[in-house]
Amino acid sequence: MSDDKIRVSRRDILRGAGAAALVGATVPAQGAPAGKAPAGLSRVGPGPVECAFELNGKQKKITVEPRVTLLDALRDRVGLTGAKRICDRGACGGCTVWVDGQIVNSCMMLAVDARGKKVTTIEGLAQGDKLHPVQQAFVKHDALQCGFCTPGMIMTCAAMVDQGKAKDRASIQHELAGNLCRCGTYPHIFTAVEEAAR
Numbered sequence: 370m371s372d373d374k375i376r377v378s379r380r381d382i383l384r385g386a387g388a389a390a391l392v393g394a395t396v397p398a399q400g401a402p403a404g405k406a407p408a409g410l411s412r413v414g415p416g417p418v419e420c421a422f423e424l425n426g427k428q429k430k431i432t433v434e435p436r437v438t439l440l441d442a443l444r445d446r447v448g449l450t451g452a453k454r455i456c457d458r459g460a461c462g463g464c465t466v467w468v469d470g471q472i473v474n475s476c477m478m479l480a481v482d483a484r485g486k487k488v489t490t491i492e493g494l495a496q497g498d499k500l501h502p503v504q505q506a507f508v509k510h511d512a513l514q515c516g517f518c519t520p521g522m523i524m525t526c527a528a529m530v531d532q533g534k535a536k537d538r539a540s541i542q543h544e545l546a547g548n549l550c551r552c553g554t555y556p557h558i559f560t561a562v563e564e565a566a567r
């Protein structure tokens with residue numbers, strides 16, 4: 370823990386890494402002088418904060434309170450509802466997006482922590498009319514039933530394919546461990562990812 374203050378996300382809190390209660394997006398650690406941010410960090414909130422980030426290749430600026438998750442900002446402020454709020458606690462992967470190319474459960478990240486980063490949602494995965502190979506394979510192999518988990522599944526699968534992590538059935542299953550499908554469509558999903566990886 371730093372000498373003065375730390376930034377915490379909801380994920381940090383659940384992991385037990387955060388030792389103090391959330392106040393805005395910057396919290397004082399033990400012994401820190403109250404109300405003063407350490408060098409290199411700025412205190413934000415508790416009122417609305419301007420958040421500028423790249424969203425699906427375009428610059429986006431929104432104003433949200435520091436308590437707002439990236440998922441809620443995307444769905445309720447920006448109007449992109451592809452990422453789904455299912456468990457809202459990091460357990461299902463339905464809200465998966467990419468932040469700087471890495472998969473993130475957007476229900477577990479504060480929108481203010483996305484400032485200056487590149488956010489990609491399912492709405493930004495295709496290049497115009499050209500679907501990502503994982504999207505094409507999902508269609509070909511009928512890798513969905515109700516479709517509620519599908520946006521998050523595809524974002525995780527596309528990341529693993531792009532990053533060369535879909536080496537075999539076992540590695541695909543490992544990479545998908547954080548994405549749950551209540552309809553049990555897993556065999557079709559695994560087959561789709563295997564084909565996209567080829």
Ligand code: FES
Pocket residue numbers: 453454455456457458459460461462463464465474475476477
């Ligand atoms: S809604 Fe985010 S992990 Fe389930």
Ligand code: FES
Pocket residue numbers: 513514515516517518519549550551552553554
């Ligand atoms: S297709 Fe229904 S939850 Fe996965």
